[in-house]
Amino acid sequence: MKSRQLYQCNQCHHQGSLTSGTLFSASKLPLNIWFLAIYLITQEKNGISALELSRQLGISYNAAWRMKHKLMQAMKERDDETPLNGYIQLDDVYWGGVHRGTRGRGAKGKRSRVPRYQ
Template sequence: MPINGIQMQKGLSLPEFIQLYGSEQQCEDALQKARWPQGFRCPKCHRQNASTFIRGKTRIWDCCHCSHQASLTAGTMMHQSQLPLTKWFLAVYLVTQLKTDIAALSLRRQLGITWKAAWLLKHKLMEAMRQRESGRPLSGDVRIDDAYLGGERNGGKRGRGSENKVAFVAAVEMRDGLTHHQALHLLFEFTQRI
């Protein structure tokens, strides 16, 4: 059986991730570049001229044209979160690294946050991934793999046939031997059971 090119892709190692996103400032810079690649643009009037100031620990952009104020996380799933960006970024890394999913309990341990915060964070990330992929169908050379999420209960059936597990399918569109586009399709019941 040939080596699966998708599984053997070079990823971002944990040391590389920490080097790129290990500080709050690095995460802020990366988020700012992702949100406003050509510099701040007011979400209300779409102009670019703004002054900045710090309120508490949060940098605020104040539009010079319409006086609308926005923060780096305003309008995102991180809006009004008390978690530092370093924990959000690490959560994204951890949620996207494992084929078999990561439990909220494990995420809690890895991030050093409460179980409730880990559960909410994980579900926000999964919903964002679902929304992002919902309107982008795959075509051409599509490679698919399946997995099952969920835990084992005492006395229950193990493996694929377990009533405690929900199937999901991951698919990748390949172009010129490289990953072009990825999709993750979770069964609806999965979000209802966790």
């Protein structure tokens, strides 16, 4: 339709925009901001905070927080659909689990040498 930015089916006359049905559908932010946010979130090794995202994109903290959580939820749902299989290589990974025993001060066979000042 030329009067509005909508596409209309010639058979059923259903109208829809390019972003309808996506996570961009209810957003007032332009798509180039969304795509830049996707790039910034996926390229940071340790993740990016919502505050830093808001600074990089030039938007409010609340908008950046919502955008980050929407994108992370979409990435999680996509990862849940296709589990990993086959031979997998990992690099710079923290593998989860419970630490056994105590580390540092208080470990078995260690004496704590705290200087006592009077």
